[in-house]
Amino acid sequence: MVPRRVAKQGEACGIRFEPEETIFLMFSSSCRDEAHFQNPDAYDLTRDTGPAIPFGAGPHFCAGAAASRCLVARHAVPAALAALPNLRLDGTPIFKGWAFRGPTQLPVAWDI
Numbered sequence: 001m002v003p004r005r006v007a008k009q010g011e012a013c014g015i016r017f018e019p020e021e022t023i024f025l026m027f028s029s030s031c032r033d034e035a036h037f038q039n040p041d042a043y044d045l046t047r048d049t050g051p052a053i054p055f056g057a058g059p060h061f062c063a064g065a066a067a068s069r070c071l072v073a074r075h076a077v078p079a080a081l082a083a084l085p086n087l088r089l090d091g092t093p094i095f096k097g098w099a100f101r102g103p104t105q106l107p108v109a110w111d112i
């Protein structure tokens with residue numbers, strides 16, 4: 001969810017916006033949007049994620065996107081997988097929040 005101040009009159013999804021109004025845009029499904037991704041709920045490492053917007057889009061695109069991608073994909077995840085052999089889900093994750101949405105419980109198990 002992102003808040004925006006409306007600069008000029010417009011309309012989206014059948015809702016009209018007037019200048020100076022504050023609106024909250026919900027795009028929690030954006031990266032699984034069936035209008036943009038085939039089979040959006042399937043985990044597919046080969047998918048073209050070009051249209052995905054986890055770091056926003058346009059002039060407010062996340063300034064930390066490159067650093068975050070590098071830290072998570074090249075360091076945090078490989079370090080966790082190396083330290084915890086055969087790390088796997090061990091239950092149902094619970095997702096909460098809307099402005100900052102993510103797993104608040106992520107039960108896992110691994111071999112010692």
Ligand code: HEM
Pocket residue numbers: 002003053054055056057059060061062063064065067068
């Ligand atoms: C996985 C981690 C991160 C995610 C998912 C993320 C996501 C986002 C999103 C969706 C936006 C756009 C918000 C909007 O349109 O109003 C944004 C903006 C921004 N992010 Fe991140 N972010 C992450 C990490 C970081 C880090 C590490 C930094 C700084 C080192 C950072 C700095 C910023 C800044 C400065 C903006 C505002 C850019 C602007 O308004 O021009 N982010 N981020």
